[in-house]
Amino acid sequence: MALSPVNEHVASYYAATANSASRRPALAEDIDCDVCVVGAGFTGISAALHLAEQGRRVVVLESARVGFGASGRNGGQIVNGYSRDMDVIEAKYGAETARALGDMAFEGNRIIRSRIREYDIACDLKDGNLFAACNARQMQGLVEHKALWERYGNRELELLEGEALKREVNSERYVGGLVDHSGGHLHPLNLVTGQASAFETLGGKIYEQTPVIEVSHEEPVTLRTPGGVVKAERVVMAGNAYLQGVMPALEGKSMPCGTQVITTEPLPEAQARELIPHDMAVEDCNYLLDYYRLTADGRLLYGGGVNYGGQDPADIESVIRPKMMKTFPQLAGVGIEYAWSGNFLMTLNRLPQFGRINRNVYYAQGYSGHGVTCSHLAGRLIAEVMGGEAGRFDAFAGLPHLPFPGGRLLRVPLSALGAWYYATRDRLGF
Incomplete structure (x- = not known):
């Protein structure tokens, strides 16, 4: 690249x-x-x-x-x-x-x-995005999320479990999901x-x-x-x-954070449709979440991870490819043609x-x-x-625009510590 x-x-x-x-x-x-x-x-x-x-x-x-x-x-x-x-x-x-x-x-x-x-x-422009639950706690959160959003007027939500979910995203990582048909990519x-x-x-x-x-x-x-x-x-x-x-x-009162993205080589149409049959965008419910979708020319675009302070990793592919393989092991050996990072701004x-x-x-x-x-x-x-x-x-x-604890000097290590805590909870299913 x-x-x-x-x-x-x-x-x-x-x-x-x-x-x-x-x-x-x-x-x-x-x-x-x-x-x-x-x-x-x-x-x-x-x-x-x-x-x-x-x-x-x-x-x-x-x-x-x-x-x-x-x-x-x-x-x-x-x-x-x-x-x-x-x-x-x-x-x-x-x-x-x-x-x-x-x-x-x-x-x-x-x-x-x-x-x-x-x-x-x-x-x-394509329609539909899917929030994918990695465990029972996250699935219960999606049930509550659906009820909450419906209170505020979103009537285009659909809960999926089991085979219904597999018809939208062909991965063994998830126990269920919530589709927002009004979303998209x-x-x-x-x-x-x-x-x-x-x-x-x-x-x-x-x-x-x-x-x-x-x-x-x-x-x-x-x-x-x-x-x-x-x-x-x-x-x-x-x-x-x-x-x-x-x-x-x-x-x-804010902090730049980096996230990384990779994009595969174009996939055969049958393989692309096997991964995400109805071409929705997907993100999981972890604190440090993964997000992915198919591009218009049939590639898988996969992102995840957060670098507090906005620093770029030395090798983006080595950071994101393992996440992609955990979700879609059937992509073993697929080529990665693009890898990049960018900063978003996080508030406390x-x-x-x-x-x-x-x-x-x-x-x-x-x-x-x-x-x-x-x-x-x-x-x-x-x-x-x-x-x-x-x-x-x-x-x-x-x-309120809240200052990060520790000011600009400590905001990165303290945020990383907090992220480690929540990522550990996600891994343990708490």
């Missing part, structure tokens, strides 16, 4: 099969706009597109390429909800907050699908670049290879880059795990962080592994709050 140049797309299956390799210029002048968005991933592009649809003059600054970070590297699964479920949110933050967030828990999914339809984005890099192109048709401007060096919070906000300056009435900080150094105030309470800085700078980050859907919701809520409708944005902004 070839290494990618710095600030170019990582050498992934997604980059190799992208619809377009078109580049945007770096900023080389001083400009003014209504809104400047920093970061051209799902959050930034979603916000930019919503704002452009409102008729605002929007500029997007990206330090690398559109979809360079997690938005162009993830597992491609459309998973509803948040990294913490509604019962946890209600217990910790009250029924009113839980209801507000619960009313939006499935909206990001709907936004993605409406964007694909409206702007005719080719991104290999897709090519995430093509989704984000397709929305970026839609944004540009509305007059929006995207500048790649344009890192923000300094932000001045006067009015208008001034953002300095190596080649020019942007003055904006309002700013959206949407760099997530790749925003280090730009907004130090946001860094102490595993809930996203929305907020404002000095009234005119907005941010949304920290989806903790559930960013595909929630980032699209974030873009809509940012557009709403800038349009004077603050209620839904503030439902998230009111959640």
Whole structure:
């Protein structure tokens, strides 16, 4: 596998099969706009597109390429909800907050699908995702999960056990599962670049290879880059795990985490359909979960593991292939053609962080592994709050942004210790 140049797309299956390799210029002048968005991933592009649809003059600054970070590297699964479920949110933050967030828990999914339809984005969209239980405790959790999600309006859920489960995923690892027929999977890099192109048709401007060096919070906000300056009435900080150094105030209450993905060579059609007969995306219920799906050209894309702090392992295939073989021993000897990693941003309470800085700078980050859907919701809520409708944005902004115990020095070892504890529970079936 070839290494990618710095600030170019990582050498992934997604980059190799992208619809377009078109580049945007770096900023080389001083400009003014209504809104400047920093970061051209799902959050930034979603916000930019919503704002452009409102008729605002929007500029997007990206330090690398559109979809360079997690938005162009993830597992491609459309998973509803948040990294913490509604019962946890209600217990910790009250029924009113839980209801507000619960009313939006499935909206990001709907936004993605409406964007694909409206702007005719080719991104290999498929329906259905499956949560797979490795033991009886996890299966009982899925029973409770189904009842909980049905309370919040998801009526497209189906519990499976025994042979019914084997008809969806041909593995001996699982005792049962929960299908969310409203979920799905897709090519995430093509989704984000397709929305970026839609944004540009509305007059929006995207500048790649344009890192923000300094932000001045006067009015208008001034953002300095190596080649020019942007003055904006309002700013959206949407760099997530790749925003280090730009907004130090946001860094102490979140932590970049790395996850790894491999993709096989194309499988014979019969073998691919034997693994996942109805082409759903799958993730297990372990704390350090595995996730996988078939690509449009019949490969198995398999991911898992977390590196706290975002460091890459020396050999990604050696980390992920054993996980894949445990799930599908029938793939012994299959070739691996792509292996890559990327960072997502984790928060202590595993809930996203929305907020404002000095009234005119907005941010949304920290989806903790559930960013595909929630980032699209974030873009809509940012557009709403800038349009004077603050209620839904503030439902998230009111959640506490908790510092990691031990600060930046100890957050990695303490998080790893906690993960070891929960992974041990999973292995023992507790």
